Amino acid sequence: MDIAILAPAAVLIVWSLIMLFWMAATRFPAMAKSGADLAKAPPGGRGSDLEGVIPDKVNWKSHNYTHLMEQPTLFYATVVILALVNAGHGLNLYLAWAYAIIRIIHSIWQATVNLVNVRFMLFIASTVCLLIMATNALWATLF
Amino acid sequence: MENSLLLQPMVALILWTMLIWLWMYVTRIPAMNKAKIDSANLVGGKGGDLDELLPPEVQWKAHNYNHLLTEPTLFYAICVVLILSGQDYGLNLTIAWVYVGLRVLHSLVQVTINRVLFRFMLFSLSSLCIIALAIHAAIAVFH
Numbered sequence: 001m002d003i004a005i006l007a008p009a010a011v012l013i014v015w016s017l018i019m020l021f022w023m024a025a026t027r028f029p030a031m032a033k034s035g036a037d038l039a040k041a042p043p044g045g046r047g048s049d050l051e052g053v054i055p056d057k058v059n060w061k062s063h064n065y066t067h068l069m070e071q072p073t074l075f076y077a078t079v080v081i082l083a084l085v086n087a088g089h090g091l092n093l094y095l096a097w098a099y100a101i102i103r104i105i106h107s108i109w110q111a112t113v114n115l116v117n118v119r120f121m122l123f124i125a126s127t128v129c130l131l132i133m134a135t136n137a138l139w140a141t142l143f
Numbered sequence: 144m145e146n147s148l149l150l151q152p153m154v155a156l157i158l159w160t161m162l163i164w165l166w167m168y169v170t171r172i173p174a175m176n177k178a179k180i181d182s183a184n185l186v187g188g189k190g191g192d193l194d195e196l197l198p199p200e201v202q203w204k205a206h207n208y209n210h211l212l213t214e215p216t217l218f219y220a221i222c223v224v225l226i227l228s229g230q231d232y233g234l235n236l237t238i239a240w241v242y243v244g245l246r247v248l249h250s251l252v253q254v255t256i257n258r259v260l261f262r263f264m265l266f267s268l269s270s271l272c273i274i275a276l277a278i279h280a281a282i283a284v285f286h
Contacts, residue, residue: 056187063189070212071164074157077219081153084226085146116185127164134157141150 005088008100009079015104016068022111023061030054057114064110068103071130075099078133087140095129102126149231152239153222156246160211163250167204174201200257207253211246214273218242221276228283235279242272 027050031038034054047062079096082088088096106122109115174197175182190209194202222239225231249265252258 060187070209073212073216073219074160077153077216077223078157080219080223081150085150114187116188117182120182127161131161134154134161137150138154138158141146141154 002083002086002088002093005079005083005093005096008093008096009076012068012072012075012100012103015100015107016065016072019061019065019068019107019111023065026058026061027054030058060114061111064107067110068107071127072103074134075130078130078137081137081141082133085137085140087136092133092136095133099126099129099133102129147226147231148236149222149226149239152236152243153219156211156215156218156243159243159247159250160208160215163204163208163211163254166254167208170201170204171197174198200254203257204254207250210253211250214270215246217273217277221273221280224280224284225276228280230279230283235276238272238275242269242276245269245272 031050031054036050036053050062051059075096079088082092082096102122102125106119106126109122110119171193175193178196180196190205193205218239222231225235245265245268249262249269252261252265
């Protein structure tokens with residue numbers, strides 16, 4: 001098993017949890033400021049109900065946290081596959097690190113400046129990394 | 144270790160997800176241009192905000208892409224459990240391919256005609272596959 005490729009996956013998992021804390025650290029003060037009271041909130045509320053209630057910039061952290069629970073799940077599956085078939089080295093290893101690093105930059109961008117065209121470019125760049133890894137995984141498992 | 148055959152349906156579904164990702168942008172970007180969305184200066188916002196701006200058929204691709212990043216994440220995790228516990232052959236392998244086949248059909252229905260009844264039936268059937276695999280995984284690791 002190629003253990004090395006598991007490192008960028010672990011990095012991205014830790015980063016996702018950092019985003020969770022960043023979201024919480026900005027959201028709770030913003031909720032307090034807007035007069036929202038968790039104790040008096042009606043049952044069934046969700047994070048997205050805060051759209052328009054607290055500043056957009058605060059919600060951007062939450063948008064990114066949600067985003068990190070989407071495509072990266074494919075990344076984790078792909079990394080495990082590559083590790084299990086001993087293909088987690090060389091190009092695949094570089095691509096996995098590139099994916100993790102670009103996703104971290106994407107997070108910082110979405111949580112701060114959030115100009116959509118740059119965010120889109122970062123997303124495309126990371127997706128291309130994943131696409132090549134996934135194709136290599138297909139190749140390694142079919143033949 | 145010999146490559147597990149169960150890795151094949153996993154990779155197939157990962158690549159299918161990326162194909163839907165491509166389908167999403169191939170239809171979304173022209174639709175955004177047509178809707179005169181000034182993407183060069185767009186700040187903040189989420190893909191879901193486009194539900195109010197773009198035709199539903201265009202957003203259906205995005206809905207399915209998001210859908211492929213929800214329940215299938217359990218599928219990947221269960222497949223890894225089955226591989227690591229040596230239950231990655233025979234019936235489990237067949238069920239995994241059936242799951243992938245049903246999810247592909249589910250995607251095709253959701254992005255084209257999107258009749259909710261068909262979609263629901265395909266989703267229910269595919270969920271039964273997850274339930275069966277999960278029970279087998281539970282037996283493998285607890286028994």
